[in-house]
Amino acid sequence: MPALRVRALEKRYGRTEALAGVDVEVGDGELFGLLGPNGAGKSTLVKIACGLVRPTRGDAEICGVPAGSAGARRSLGYLAELFRFPGWASADEVLSLHQRLSGSSGGAVEREELLELVGLAYARNIRVEAMSKGMQQRLGIAQALVGFPPLLLLDEPTSALDPAGRRTVRKLLEELRGRGISVLLNSHLLSEIELVCDRVAILRDGRVVAAGAPDELARPRGVEIETDDGLVHFDGGREDAARAVAELVAAGRKVYRVDVRRSTLEEIYLEAVGE
Amino acid sequence: MTAVLVIAGYGLREALRRRVFAVVVVLTTAFLVLFWLGTHYLFDHLNNVSPPSGEIDSRTLVGATVLGLAMFATLFLGVVLAIFLTLGVVRGDAERGLLQPLVVRPVGRTTLLGARFLGAVAVCVPYVAFVYAAAVAITDVNGSWTPDRIVLPGVELAAGVSVIAAISLLGSIFLTPTANGIAVFMVFGAGLIAGLLGQIGHALNSHTLERIATFTAWAAPFEALYEDALHGITVNTGGFTRVALSLGPFGGARVAGPFLGLWVAAFLLLCGTIAALAFARSDL
Numbered sequence: 001m002p003a004l005r006v007r008a009l010e011k012r013y014g015r016t017e018a019l020a021g022v023d024v025e026v027g028d029g030e031l032f033g034l035l036g037p038n039g040a041g042k043s044t045l046v047k048i049a050c051g052l053v054r055p056t057r058g059d060a061e062i063c064g065v066p067a068g069s070a071g072a073r074r075s076l077g078y079l080a081e082l083f084r085f086p087g088w089a090s091a092d093e094v095l096s097l098h099q100r101l102s103g104s105s106g107g108a109v110e111r112e113e114l115l116e117l118v119g120l121a122y123a124r125n126i127r128v129e130a131m132s133k134g135m136q137q138r139l140g141i142a143q144a145l146v147g148f149p150p151l152l153l154l155d156e157p158t159s160a161l162d163p164a165g166r167r168t169v170r171k172l173l174e175e176l177r178g179r180g181i182s183v184l185l186n187s188h189l190l191s192e193i194e195l196v197c198d199r200v201a202i203l204r205d206g207r208v209v210a211a212g213a214p215d216e217l218a219r220p221r222g223v224e225i226e227t228d229d230g231l232v233h234f235d236g237g238r239e240d241a242a243r244a245v246a247e248l249v250a251a252g253r254k255v256y257r258v259d260v261r262r263s264t265l266e267e268i269y270l271e272a273v274g275e
Numbered sequence: 276m277t278a279v280l281v282i283a284g285y286g287l288r289e290a291l292r293r294r295v296f297a298v299v300v301v302l303t304t305a306f307l308v309l310f311w312l313g314t315h316y317l318f319d320h321l322n323n324v325s326p327p328s329g330e331i332d333s334r335t336l337v338g339a340t341v342l343g344l345a346m347f348a349t350l351f352l353g354v355v356l357a358i359f360l361t362l363g364v365v366r367g368d369a370e371r372g373l374l375q376p377l378v379v380r381p382v383g384r385t386t387l388l389g390a391r392f393l394g395a396v397a398v399c400v401p402y403v404a405f406v407y408a409a410a411v412a413i414t415d416v417n418g419s420w421t422p423d424r425i426v427l428p429g430v431e432l433a434a435g436v437s438v439i440a441a442i443s444l445l446g447s448i449f450l451t452p453t454a455n456g457i458a459v460f461m462v463f464g465a466g467l468i469a470g471l472l473g474q475i476g477h478a479l480n481s482h483t484l485e486r487i488a489t490f491t492a493w494a495a496p497f498e499a500l501y502e503d504a505l506h507g508i509t510v511n512t513g514g515f516t517r518v519a520l521s522l523g524p525f526g527g528a529r530v531a532g533p534f535l536g537l538w539v540a541a542f543l544l545l546c547g548t549i550a551a552l553a554f555a556r557s558d559l
Contacts, residue, residue: 013558047559050379051379052375052378052379052559053558054556054558070383073379073380074381076379078375080372083372083376084371084372084373085376086288086292088289088292097281098376098380100277100278100281101377101380101382102380102381140376
C-alpha cells in the first residue's frame, strides 16, 4: 500500500483552477520530489494530503485511508511552508505539545533524538522567540517527525536554511529513507531534489507534466571530448562515446577527457514548464 | 479528552503570556483602586446626608448604584479580555502559521475549537468572578452594604463574558482579527444600546421600543444576563428607593425569567455548532 496515493485530484478556488486532475503515488520509504513554478499547485496538493484543504474532486489517501481523516493524520508529519510556533515555548515544549497531540509515547528520549537529528540538541531549552529563522525551520522539521510517522510532507523545508543547514536536512532525509519513512518534498531547489529524491513530479498549471526518476527523465545531450585541437561535440549517448573516441584517435588527435552529457534536472524542469 | 486539555492548556498559557493580559491586570488594578477611593468618599459623605426619614434608603441607593457601575466595568473588562483571547483563533492564527501544525494532528477541528473556547473561558470566568467579588467586598467594607443577591449576579456576568467569547470565536473563522475585534465590540455596543433603548422606551411608555430592546438583549444574551444581574443585586429593594434606583443606571435592570439560562446554553450550542460546521469546511 503506497504511503500517499492521489487520483484525479482537482481543486478550484473560485474561478482559479489550482489542481486539474493530478495523479501521484509515493511508495513506502520513497523520497518523492514535487517541482513546479509558483502557482503550479504544489502546496495545494500537499495541503489536501494533510487535510488542510478539501479537494473539489478526486481523492487522496494516506496509507490507505482518506486524507483528512483522523487515521490519515495519525500517519503523517507535516511542515508547512509558512509556519510559526508560539514564541514563549522552548524547543522542548513545542515537541512535547506535538507529542501529546499526536499521541506519541516517545517522551523525553524521542524529543532528544529529534533535536539531535535536526542539529538542535543544544537548543532544547531555548525559546522560539530567541531562535533564528533557520533554527525555527529545523525545529519545524523535528516537529513534523514527532512519533516518526510513515509519511512526511515537507513544504519548502530548506527555504530558510544556510548551506550547512541544507546539508543537515539532506542527510536527515537519507536517514529517514533508511528507516523506511516516505517523504514528499516540495522544493524550489532543484539541485537538492536531484541529490536526494528517488522520483520527481513536475507540476504546471495544476497538471503533472513530467514524472519519474531523475535518471529516467534525463535525456542524452551528446558526448563532449577534449582533444589537442580543442573541444569536439558528438551527438548521441553513452553507447556512442567509444566510437567517437576511436574516430578521433584514428584521425591522429590526442584525447584528454570524455564527457557523456545528460540533461540536468534543471534542464528537464525548464523544458517541462516551458521556459 | 486529553487533546481538549492539551489545547485548552496551550490556549491558557498563550493567554497568560500575552501582553494584553498584563494590560488587563494593570487596568483592573487601577479600576479597583479608583473604585475603593470612590466608594470610600461616597459613603463618607453619605454620613452627612439626611434623606427624608423612612422614604429612601440612601445607603442602598449609593451602594447599589456604585456596585451597578462596577458590574458594568467588570463586564467591559471581561469582554475586552474575552475578545482579545479569541479574536484571532482561526483566521488570525492560520495567517500567522500557528494553526496549521495543530490542525494536522489527529485531534479534530471541533475539538480544537472547543478547547480554545474552554481555554478562553478558563481565563475570563475566574477573572470576572474575582473583579466582581472584589467590587462587592470593597462596597461592603467602605459602605457596610451588600447586594440582595451576591452569587447569581456574578455568575451571570461571567456567563455574559462567555457568550462574548463564543461570538468572537465564531467570528474568528470568517473575519481577520482586526475586523473580528471591531465586529464583536460593535455587537457588544449594540447590546448596551438595547439596554438604554429599553430604558427610554419605559420612560416614554413605548412598548415598541421596549420590545425592540428586549429582542436585542436576548438576541445577544450577554445584555439580558447583565440586566438580570443588575436586577439581582436589589431584588428585595422596594418603595421609593426602588424608584430612585430606576432613575440611574438601574433603569436597565430587568428580570429575565427562568428561560434565560436555557437560552444562553442553547445560544452557546448554536454558536459552537455553526463554528464547527464552518471550520470543518474552511481551507487553511
